[in-house]
Each structure stands twice: as structure tokens, then as C-alpha cells.
Amino acid sequence: MATVLTPKDFATATPSWWCAGCGDYGVLSALKSALADLGLQPKDVAFVSGIGCSGKISGYVHSYAFHGVHGRALPVATAVKLANHELTVIAAGGDGDGYAIGAGHFVHALRRNADITYIVMDNQTYGLTKGQSSPTSATGYVAGTSPNGSAEAPINGLALGLAAGGTFLARGFSAQPKALVELLKAAVRHRGFSVVEVMSPCVTFNKINTYAWFKENVHDIAADAEYDPSDRTHAFDVLTRTGRIPLGIVYREERPTFEDLSHIPEQPLVRQPLTGLRDRLEALQRAYR
Amino acid sequence: MRGHGAFRLEHRIPAVHAYGFARQGVRNSVVLNEIEIMFGGQAGDGSLTTGDLIAGVFKRMGLEVYTYKDFPSRIRGGHTNYVIRACEQPDYGKADAVDGLVAFDVEAVEAHIEEMRPGGFVVFDNTSEALPDGVRRADIFWYEIPLARIAKVDLGLELVRNTISLGVLAKLIGMDPKIVRDDVAAVYGRKGQKVVDINLRAIEAGERYIEEHFAGQPAGYGLVAKADRDRLIMMGNDAIAYGALVAGCRFMAGYPITPATDVLEWMAKYAPAFGGVVVQAEDELSAINMTIGASFAGVRSMTATSGPGQALMTEAIGLAAVLEIPIVVVECARAGPSTGMPTKTEQSNLNHLIFSGHGEIPRVVLAPGTVEESFYLTVDAFNLAERFQVPVFILSEQALCQSKATLPPLDIESVRVDRGRLIADGELTFGEYKRFAFTDDGVSPRAIPGVPGGMHLAAGSEHNDFGVITESAKNRARMMDKRMHKLHAMRDELPKARVLGDPHASVAIIGYGSNRGPIAEAQDCLSRDDIVTRFLQLRTLWPFPDDEVRDFVASADHVFVVENNYTGQLERLIRYTTGPLPSLHSIRKYDGRPFLPIEIAEPIRRLVPTASLEVRR
Numbered sequence: 001m002a003t004v005l006t007p008k009d010f011a012t013a014t015p016s017w018w019c020a021g022c023g024d025y026g027v028l029s030a031l032k033s034a035l036a037d038l039g040l041q042p043k044d045v046a047f048v049s050g051i052g053c054s055g056k057i058s059g060y061v062h063s064y065a066f067h068g069v070h071g072r073a074l075p076v077a078t079a080v081k082l083a084n085h086e087l088t089v090i091a092a093g094g095d096g097d098g099y100a101i102g103a104g105h106f107v108h109a110l111r112r113n114a115d116i117t118y119i120v121m122d123n124q125t126y127g128l129t130k131g132q133s134s135p136t137s138a139t140g141y142v143a144g145t146s147p148n149g150s151a152e153a154p155i156n157g158l159a160l161g162l163a164a165g166g167t168f169l170a171r172g173f174s175a176q177p178k179a180l181v182e183l184l185k186a187a188v189r190h191r192g193f194s195v196v197e198v199m200s201p202c203v204t205f206n207k208i209n210t211y212a213w214f215k216e217n218v219h220d221i222a223a224d225a226e227y228d229p230s231d232r233t234h235a236f237d238v239l240t241r242t243g244r245i246p247l248g249i250v251y252r253e254e255r256p257t258f259e260d261l262s263h264i265p266e267q268p269l270v271r272q273p274l275t276g277l278r279d280r281l282e283a284l285q286r287a288y289r
Numbered sequence: 290m291r292g293h294g295a296f297r298l299e300h301r302i303p304a305v306h307a308y309g310f311a312r313q314g315v316r317n318s319v320v321l322n323e324i325e326i327m328f329g330g331q332a333g334d335g336s337l338t339t340g341d342l343i344a345g346v347f348k349r350m351g352l353e354v355y356t357y358k359d360f361p362s363r364i365r366g367g368h369t370n371y372v373i374r375a376c377e378q379p380d381y382g383k384a385d386a387v388d389g390l391v392a393f394d395v396e397a398v399e400a401h402i403e404e405m406r407p408g409g410f411v412v413f414d415n416t417s418e419a420l421p422d423g424v425r426r427a428d429i430f431w432y433e434i435p436l437a438r439i440a441k442v443d444l445g446l447e448l449v450r451n452t453i454s455l456g457v458l459a460k461l462i463g464m465d466p467k468i469v470r471d472d473v474a475a476v477y478g479r480k481g482q483k484v485v486d487i488n489l490r491a492i493e494a495g496e497r498y499i500e501e502h503f504a505g506q507p508a509g510y511g512l513v514a515k516a517d518r519d520r521l522i523m524m525g526n527d528a529i530a531y532g533a534l535v536a537g538c539r540f541m542a543g544y545p546i547t548p549a550t551d552v553l554e555w556m557a558k559y560a561p562a563f564g565g566v567v568v569q570a571e572d573e574l575s576a577i578n579m580t581i582g583a584s585f586a587g588v589r590s591m592t593a594t595s596g597p598g599q600a601l602m603t604e605a606i607g608l609a610a611v612l613e614i615p616i617v618v619v620e621c622a623r624a625g626p627s628t629g630m631p632t633k634t635e636q637s638n639l640n641h642l643i644f645s646g647h648g649e650i651p652r653v654v655l656a657p658g659t660v661e662e663s664f665y666l667t668v669d670a671f672n673l674a675e676r677f678q679v680p681v682f683i684l685s686e687q688a689l690c691q692s693k694a695t696l697p698p699l700d701i702e703s704v705r706v707d708r709g710r711l712i713a714d715g716e717l718t719f720g721e722y723k724r725f726a727f728t729d730d731g732v733s734p735r736a737i738p739g740v741p742g743g744m745h746l747a748a749g750s751e752h753n754d755f756g757v758i759t760e761s762a763k764n765r766a767r768m769m770d771k772r773m774h775k776l777h778a779m780r781d782e783l784p785k786a787r788v789l790g791d792p793h794a795s796v797a798i799i800g801y802g803s804n805r806g807p808i809a810e811a812q813d814c815l816s817r818d819d820i821v822t823r824f825l826q827l828r829t830l831w832p833f834p835d836d837e838v839r840d841f842v843a844s845a846d847h848v849f850v851v852e853n854n855y856t857g858q859l860e861r862l863i864r865y866t867t868g869p870l871p872s873l874h875s876i877r878k879y880d881g882r883p884f885l886p887i888e889i890a891e892p893i894r895r896l897v898p899t900a901s902l903e904v905r906r
Contacts, residue, residue, distance in 0.1 A: 012746075014757055046586065046738045059746050059758060064738035066585055067748035067758075068578065069608050075542075075575040079582030079590075080738070082566050083540055087586070087738050108571040265564045270587040270737065272564030274537035274706050281535050281701050284559060288521035 007032035010042060010062050017056050023200030023211075024053060026174030027121050028060055031090075033177075034184035035061075040088055048077040050093035050102060053128045054121035054200070057092050071102030074109040077116045078258070084268040085115070085259050088188060092119040096126050099135040099155045106157075110164035113192045114258035117184070120157060120195065121174075123202035124209045131205030141208070159239040161195050162232065162251055168194035169235070169251040173218055174201070175211055179247070186249060192257050199245070219244040319511045320408075322352055324462060325374040325384040327404075328454075329397025332361055332369040336393070339451040340371040341693070342472055343458065347375035348522045348695050349468045351515025355806065356693040357383050357883065362547065362631040368396050377515075378813070379695065380659050382688070382806025385887040388510060389462065391454050393436075398424055405429055410508045412436075412457055414450065432457065432503060439494055449491040456495020461508040466496075519698055525663045525690040526593075529619055529683060530555035531699070532667030533591055537706045538617070539565035540590040542579035544572055544598060547631040548687045549621035552593035573598035577605040577618070584614050585747060587711070587737030589671055593619035596629065596638050603645045606680050610650035610772065612747045613725065613733065615674035615709070617667070619683045621690040624881040633881030634688035636802060636853040642682050643831045643862075651731075651775045653681040654831035655784060657689070658805030661696040666828065668704050669784055675709040676782065677775045678732055684830065686853070688883035689803035710734040717742030723754040730778035731771045776832045783829040786837045790816075790823040796897055797845035799838070799863060801827040804851050804884055811889035820897060827859075835866045847897055848873045851889055855879045 010032040018024050035045060042062045049058035051070035058065040064087075068076050077091035098106055098120045109118065125143065126132040133143040133150040136157070140149035158169045168190040172180040180198065187194035199218070201211050221227050221238060228234065235251035265272065326343060328336035337358075344354045352375040361367035374384050386406035392398045392413045398420060405411070407428040413420060416437035425431055434457060440450040452473065459469045470489060477484045523531075530552045533541070541560065543553035557567040570576035576592045583590040594602060599620050609616045622638045624630035642654045653673055657663040667683055674681040712734050724745040726733040733754075736743025745756040751768060753759050789805075790798075790812045800808050805826050812822045825841045827834060842848050842863075850860040850873065860875045867873070876892050878884055 014746075042744050043739060043741050048582070059748065062744055064585075064744055065746040065748075066582070066612075067746060067750065068581070068612075069604050069749055072574060072578040072605065075570065075578035076582035076585070079540065079542065079568070079579035080586045082568070083583040083586035083588040083590075084738060104571055105575055108575070262566050262568070263561060264566055267564065269539045269564060269566060269583070270739075272539050274539075274589075277563065278701055280563070284531060284534075285521060285699060288523045288527070289519070 005036050005039070005041070007036045010035050012060055012062050014059050016060060018053060019204050021203040022053070023123060023174035023198070023202070024057060024121055026177055026180065027119065027198050027200055028057055030172075030174075030177050030180035030184055031061065031119070033181045034188065037181065037185055038188055044087055046077070046080045046087045046089045048073045048080065048089070048091045050097035052094040052097050052126070053123070053202075054092060054094035055097060057121070071097050071100070072105065073097065074102065074105040074118065077118070078109060078112065078114045081114050081116050082259065082262065082264060082269065084270045085264060086268055089116040090119065090188070091116060092121065095120060095122040095124060095134045095136040095157070099157055103135070103155075107160070107164045109193055110161055110166045112258040113165065113167055113255060115191055115193070117187045117194045117196065119184070120197045121200040122157070122197055123200050123206055125202050125206040127202045127205055138208070156239060157197050158195065158250055159236065162236055162239060166195055166251065167192040167253050167255055168249070170194070170196045170249045171245070171247050172196060172198045173214055173247055174198055175214065176247070179220070183249065190252065192255065214245075217245055218247050221246045221248040221250060319507070319509055320388070321511050321513055322515075323376045324388045324510050324512075325372060325386070326389045326391065326458065327370050327372045327387045327401060328391045329368065329370040329401055330393030332367045333364060334393060335448070335451050336369070336371050338476065339455050340373050342455060342476055344373045344522060344693060345472050346464050346468050347373065348520065349472070349517050350465055350512055351517045352512070353377060353379045353381065354522060354693065354695045355382055357688060358632070358691050359882070360632050368400055370397065370401065378810070380806055381810045382803065383883055383885060385885045389458065389508065391458065393450070394418065395420060395424070402426055402429070408509055410461065412454060412461075414454070430506065430508060432461070432499075434498055434502075439498065440491065443494055444487060444490055446487055449487055452488045452491035453495040453498075456492035457499055459492065460496040460499040462510045463512045465514055520695050521698060522693055522695050523660050524551065524693045525657070525660045525685055526551035526621065527555055528660045528663035528699075529593070529667050529685065529690070530559075532664040533617070533671065534560060534563060534565070535701055535704050536589065536668040536671035538589045538591050538671060539563065540580070540583035540588045541565070541592065542568040542570045542576040542583070542590075543592050543594065544570050544576050546595045546598045548623055548691045549593040549595045549598070549619060551691070552619055552621070573601040574605065577602040580616050580618075581605060581609050581612070581614055584616050585612070585737070589675070591617035591619060593621065595621050595623050595631075596625045596641070597627070599638060599641060600645075606652070607646045607648055607650055608749045609680045610652060611749055613678040613735070613772070614747070615678050616680050617670045617674050617683065618680060619685070622684065622686045630881045632687065634686045634803065634853060634883055635879065635881060636686060637855070637858070637879070639684070639830065639854070639858045642684055649769070649773065651677070651679045651772055652831060653679060653779070653783070653829070654684055655681065656684045656801045656828060656830050658802055658826050658828065659696070660689070660692070660694040661699070662828065663689070664699050666784060672705070672707040673779065673782065675711070676707055676732070677779050678709065678735060679775055684802065686803045692803075712736040712740055712743060714740055724756045725752065725754045725768070725771070727754055727767065727771055731774040732778070780832070783832070783834070786828055786834060787826040788823055788841075789826060791821045792823055794821040794823040795844075795846040796820065796822045796893065797841060797848045798822055798824040798851060798889070798893075799827065799841070799848065799859070800824070800851040801830060801859065804853065807884040807886045808851055808889055810886035811893070814886055814890045815893060818894070820894065822893070833862055833866060838863055838866050842867055842870065842873070846872060847893075849876055849889075849893055850874070851876045851884065853878050853884065
């Protein structure tokens with residue numbers, strides 16, 4: 001099909017559940033633009049999301065969308081890709097979905113390097129359950145479940161990603177739509193597992209990490225002409241240095257994907273023949289005679 | 290003990306009480322084509338290979354074979370035993386007693402001497418330790434042979450001790466010497482001619498030792514070769530995996546767990562040549578979600594696990610049901626709860642498979658009773674899953690899934706792959722597709738990614754027929770009706786129960802799974818005493834076969850439910866269906882070991898008054 005699609009072609013008629021001003025709108029809008037810019041067709045996009053405010057996003061992207069159980073978007077997305085590697089597979093979830101209940105899968109998805117894109121919509125709180133502390137909340141963050149302030153150190157998702165073998169690690173900000181579109185396009189084009197963490201403020205429950213706060217506290221690493229995203233040591237330094245939150249493609253490398261190393265057939269699994277195999281299947285019985 | 294009609298087998302009934310075979314220590318005849326051999330020693334000593342060799346020889350001599358692994362949950366050390374049973378009847382399980390014990394240490398003798406049949410024999414390796422006084426039962430024949438020393442001194446390789454024991458056995462019970470040698474050559478062939486040669490010499494050394502030292506002491510057992518019909522010898526787990534591949538399964542994700550790992554390993558070895566992919570997931574949560582993901586994308590998918598993994602998968606199985614995505618989940622049950630006894634058998638996960646999960650979902654539970662059924666029911670599982678877009682469980686148990694048995698060749702020609710209402714390219718017009726359309730049988734045409742016009746949201750949240758999330762009361766009730774209605778719509782397509790024995794007998798037995806063998810053998814034992822029985826072997830456990838069970842018990846004077854668990858999980862399902870049933874008795878065992886036929890036959894014999902044994906025609 002040669003039709004040129006626009007972001008609208010990736011919209012559904014479903015009204016949004018998000019609060020007015022929620023950072024997740026910026027992610028949704030950037031994603032639809034990126035998919036259109038990449039020339040993709042909705043039928044060829046599988047979009048998997050978890051649970052939480054962020055998880056609602058799959059209902060708003062016209063595609064083969066999957067809204068599963070809490071924390072398990074990555075196993076689903078990985079298997080969809082293995083089953084049909086001709087699809088563009090994108091997973092999305094929040095900081096709770098990805099870094100708390102789903103943290104185990106995050107680490108193993110990084111090791112596997114399947115050619116899928118994972119968007120972590122980070123609002124540093126649990127929005128859908130009305131404002132508890134999350135794995136990315138700052139130590140001392142006061143919330144319903146931490147009235148005296150969170151007693152835990154926040155997870156640094158991208159640094160964790162680097163340590164676990166990530167091949168594409170980027171961070172965006174939902175209030176910087178143009179840059180976010182480009183990050184998402186680069187992530188989808190990356191051959192391997194790409195992580196895009198998006199700072200996506202919760203206007204209802206997180207009164208600390210607000211749009212204004214982010215504007216003060218982020219910096220674009222591309223502003224540094226010398227920055228080399230293939231330099232792993234430098235990337236780790238940038239990600240773990242205290243101070244401003246780095247935005248942009250922090251790290252990128254090429255290595256064989258999970259599909260390559262799993263020796264998936266050229267013809268996707270979903271189109272493998274299930275008939276006409278009698279002789280070959282019979283042959284397997286001979287070992288038991 | 291009889292408080293609520295349950296026979297609890299807290300202690301194994303000593304084999305000396307076994308009726309029908311007892312020969313009271315005096316050898317006045319030779320038992321033909323009926324023998325159970327046990328290899329006992331330390332885990333990792335190689336008796337598995339030798340045991341499999343013997344099983345192969347028995348099969349080639351035309352006998353029916355069943356093997357049972359009683360291994361500790363560790364890699365090396367700890368007492369272990371491997372049982373090989375041969376007889377003329379197909380589908381029997383473990384026998385009432387062990388006829389021949391091959392013991393590599395004193396512990397093996399002490400652990401199993403009570404399980405031995407009077408008139409049986411022990412081959413004991415006395416190289417490093419002598420048998421203590423008082424162990425030698427007088428009604429057993431003893432062959433104390435320095436197996437390890439012969440291996441080391443005469444053959445220069447201690448490793449072949451097991452093969453010498455095979456030569457000893459071959460001579461004692463009359464295994465065909467040519468078949469023994471052919472099989473040894475075939476099994477060790479891949480390790481090179483040198484290895485084959487030393488093992489052949491080991492066989493000879495074993496045979497010679499018996500000729501030279503025990504010429505006047507026959508073992509009392511004999512084998513008469515029958516025509517070896519075309520048959521297979523296969524492990525239950527291999528039959529499941531093979532069935533999955535034949536049924537078109539091209540994706541499997543699993544997490545290693547005893548006793549289910551064989552399924553994952555088999556698929557990892559063979560599926561890629563058929564365009565399949567197998568993933569070792571990071572945990573069972575991932576494994577089940579991957580299985581669902583691959584099926585969402587249109588590939589026949591399965592996972593295999595055991596109790597602890599099954600518990601972790603529970604949430605996502607609800608997801609599969611509500612997304613109406615077909616999946617097959619193999620449960621190889623072991624003794625629980627918690628870690629329990631990972632290498633021991635139990636039927637205590639039935640409630641879990643049927644009732645687990647929050648909310649209410651349609652699901653299917655199938656239970657093969659033999660290795661052969663493990664293949665065919667797996668094929669059925671995939672077809673039912675796609676036909677009705679539901680999760681289907683295959684429930685096996687350690688005593689079946691890790692046991693080998695002889696079976697007729699598996700009929701691949703008869704296998705039909707029914708993918709149900711799967712939408713092909715070009716069938717849909719844009720904007721109209723209702724993934725969860727309301728239909729007569731509750732099954733909606735399913736579009737998979739890549740099909741134009743089939744885009745939809747598959748949401749674990751309640752949704753309308755388009756897939757859009759809604760909490761509307763009217764829609765909720767309709768969607769529940771739609772999904773749950775499948776349980777009724779599928780009734781005629783579910784595997785039927787089998788009836789074994791005399792269908793008119795007044796004594797009825799109900800059971801499933803690995804108990805099929807011991808129950809069938811108990812029936813044969815009872816019939817020798819003119820107690821005629823019929824046995825309903827359930828093969829679909831959910832949706833529960835109410836009609837079959839009601840019809841079966843209606844005309845019975847006594848109903849015995851046989852199961853390997855404490856609480857009588859199957860019995861309760863039956864009572865729920867039949868209502869109060871004073872004639873219903875429960876025979877339960879929960880020590881992690883499979884039933885012996887006598888443990889089923891004896892309670893029946895004790896409870897059934899001889900007067901009521903007439904057969905109604």
C-alpha cells in the first residue's frame with residue numbers, strides 16, 4: 001500500500017482517560033507522528049502496554065494493540081516479534097510497570113536485544129492508584145504510602161539498562177515534542193532493543209517533578225558536540241553524574257539481535273507451513289522404535 | 290479412617306501380602322514374562338542408561354514395558370532407584386512388588402528389601418561393603434557379586450560395572466543374548482568402537498560369572514520372546530512435546546522445572562527444524578506472557594511447568610481467557626505444596642488448574658492416562674484451544690510424564706490441525722471488525738497482526754465487542770455470558786472418558802492420569818477372584834463431565850474414587866455433580882509414590898460384600 005499516512009491514521013476514536021495536562025499526551029502525540037513519519041501501516045504495528053495511567057496508551061494507538069497484565073509488556077512484545085519479525089513491535093509502560101513489578105523482565109529484555117522499542121513513561125509516582133511513591137521517586141518523596149518520605153533510592157533506569165547490555169538508551173521529555181519524535185524514530189529504526197525513557201509529568205499527584213522543575217533540570221547531551229554515544233564509559237558517567245538530567249540518545253551500539261541468535265527462520269513463524277510435513281515428522285518417531 | 294469414606298494409605302501395604310503371585314520363598318515354578326527390575330544406588334551412578342537398555346531389550350522381546358524413576362531432587366548422591374517393569378499387558382504401571390533388585394550399595398538393599406516379592410532375587414555389588422547380618426530375607430535369592438572389582442580388575446574400567454550387572458541379569462532371567470549385544474552396540478555406538486567393545490566384554494563377564502558361580506541357582510524368572518510388533522518406547526513428556534510439534538506448535542517459552550523440563554528441552558532440540566522457536570524465559574511469569582504474545586501474533590504456542598510455576602502463571606492465564614487467545618499449558622504435577630517433593634508424583638494440583646485465578650474464566654483441563662494418550666490429547670488440546678479461543682491445560686504427573694512405556698506407533702496421518710475461526714488476509718473491510726463479536730457459540734473470528742482491517746485492542750480490562758474498554762453493566766453481563774458459554778458449546782468436542790472392564794459390573798471405579806495403569810491391573814487381579822469391576826478413566830476433567838459421571842455411577846452399588854492426594858479433589862468434584870452418594874468411597878495416597886495395584890484392589894475387596902457382586906446384564 002503506497003498511501004502516505006498521517007498521525008491521525010494512528011488515532012483511535014476512544015476518548016482519553018488521562019488528566020488534562022498529563023505528560024502522557026505528549027508521548028502519544030509524538031508516537032503517532034513517529035509512526036507516520038516512518039511510513040508504517042497500522043496493520044503492521046503491534047503495540048503492547050502494561051498497567052497504570054501509561055498502560056492506557058495502547059487504547060489510543062490504531063494498531064494491533066495489547067493491554068496485558070501489570071509489568072509483563074516486555075515478554076509479550078518479545079514473543080510477538082519472534083512470532084512475526086516483519087511487524088514493528090513497540091512496548092510502553094510507566095516507571096512502576098517497568099522498573100518495579102516488571103523490573104526482572106526489563107533486565108532480560110536488555111540481555112536479549114530483540115528488535116523492539118520500549119517506551120518508559122516516567123512520572124515518578126503511581127498515578128492510577130492516586131499518588132504513591134514509585135521506583136523513580138526521589139528519596140524523601142512524601143506520598144500516601146511514604147508519609148515520612150520514601151526510604152528508598154530511586155532507580156536509574158538507563159544506567160541499569162547500560163549495565164544489563166542495552167544497545168539503545170535514550171531519554172526524552174514530553175514537553176519537547178519535536179525532539180521526542182526524532183528519538184522515537186531513531187529507536188524504532190535501531191536494530192535491537194531500544195529504550196526511550198520519557199519524563200512525563202503527573203500534574204495531579206507529583207507536585208515536585210513538574211514541567212517547570214524539568215525545564216530547570218534537564219539538558220540536551222547533543223548540545224555537547226563532542227559527545228559520542230558509542231562510548232560506553234562516557235555514557236555511564238553521563239547517566240550517573242549528579243546534576244542535570246541528560247536528554248537525547250545516551251548510548252547506541254550494534255550487536256546481533258535475539259532473533260538473529262535464536263535462528264528464527266526467514267519466513268516468519270506465523271507463516272510456517274503446518275501441513276505436508278508427515279514424512280519429516282514420522283522420521284522423529286524412528287528414534288523411539 | 291472411614292469417617293468420611295476415605296481409605297488413607299498412610300503406610301504402604303507390605304508386598305508380602307501381594308496375592309496372586311506369592312510363591313512363599315520356595316521355587317517350584319518359573320514366572321514367565323512378568324518381572325519388575327529395580328536398580329538401586331547413588332544418584333549419578335549411571336543406572337539410568339543401563340535401565341533404559343534393559344527396557345529396550347524387553348521391548349524387543351515383544352513385552353510391554355513401563356519404567357518409573359524414583360530419584361532424589363539432586364544431581365549426584367542420595368539414594369535413587371529406577372524401576373523397569375515388563376509384562377504381557379499394555380498400559381500397566383508399577384507392579385505390587387519388585388522381583389529383581391540390582392543393588393550397588395547396602396542402602397539400596399535396606400531401603401527396598403520390604404518391597405520385594407517372596408521368591409524374588411537380589412544382585413548385590415559386594416566390592417566395597419558386605420551385606421550386614423539380618424538383611425538377607427530368607428525368601429529371597431541372593432547373588433552377591435563383586436561387580437565393581439570385576440569391572441576394574443578384569444576390564445580395567447570401573448565405569449562398566451552397570452553393564453556387567455546387565456550381563457548378570459541377562460543370564461539370570463533369560464534375556465535374548467543377541468538383542469542385548471545389539472542394543473549395547475547401538476547405545477554406546479556414538480561413543481566409538483572402543484566403548485562398544487569394552488561394554489560387550491562387560492556383558493560377557495557378567496554372564497560368565499553367573500555360569501561359573503551360580504549355575505545351580507536359577508532366579509525363578511524367565512522370558513519367552515514374543516513377536517516384536519511395531520511399537521515405540523517413549524517417555525510421557527516426549528509424547529507431549531512430539532504431539533505439540535505434530536499439532537503445529539511453533540513457539541514455546543518455559544522456565545526449567547522438574548518434572549516438566551523435558552518438554553522444553555525436546556522442543557528446543559526438534560522445533561527449530563520445523564520453523565519453530567523455543568525460549569528459556571527468565572521466570573514463569575515471562576514464559577506464560579510470551580506464550581500469550583506469540584499466540585496473539587498467530588502462532589500455535591505452549592508452555593510447560595509444574596505446580597510452583599503454575600501458581601506464578603495464574604494471573605496471565607486469566608488474561609489469555611479474557612483476551613480469547615488460545616494457549617496450551619502443560620502441567621507436569623509433582624508433590625506440593627511449596628517446593629514439596631520435586632521428583633515425586635501427586636495429583637494435588639487438580640483444584641488449582643480448575644479453580645485458580647481471580648474472576649471467572651472458561652478453561653479446559655485434559656488428563657492423559659498413558660504415554661500414547663499424552664500424544665493424542667496434546668493434539669486435541671491445540672485444536673480445542675484455537676477452536677474455542679481458551680486456555681487448555683494438559684495435566685500429567687511425574688509417574689506418567691517421566692516414565693517410559695511401550696505403545697503402538699503414533700498415527701500422524703489421523704492428526705487434523707483445526708485453527709478455528711482465524712481470519713485470512715483480504716476477509717475484512719476497514720472499520721467494521723469486531724474482534725469480540727457476539728456469536729452463537731461465543732467464539733469470534735480472530736484477526737492476527739498483519740491482517741489489513743483487523744486492528745483492535747486486546748485488553749485485559751473488560752471491553753465491548755470492538756475491544757474498547759468499558760465498564761457498562763449491560764456489556765459486562767453479555768461478555769461474561771459470551772465467554773462462559775464456550776464451556777457448553779465445546780461439550781461435544783471434548784475427549785470422552787474411557788470405560789475399562791465389564792460395563793455392567795456393580796463395582797465401579799473412577800480415576801484419571803497415571804492411576805490408569807494400577808487401576809487396570811487391580812481390576813485384573815480382582816477379576817481373578819471373581820470380583821468384576823468397571824473403571825471410568827476420565828480424560829476431560831474440566832468442564833467436568835457431569836453426564837458421563839452421573840450415568841456411570843447411576844447403576845453401581847459401590848463407587849471407588851482413586852486419586853493421589855489428601856483431600857479427595859476428584860471425589861469432591863464427583864459429589865458436587867452427583868449429590869449425596871452413600872455408595873461412594875475414596876481411595877487416596879499422598880506419599881509421593883504411584884499407587885500399587887494391591888493398594889487399590891485391597892480396599893475394594895475389603896469393602897465389597899461378596900453377595901453383591903453379581904453382574905447386571
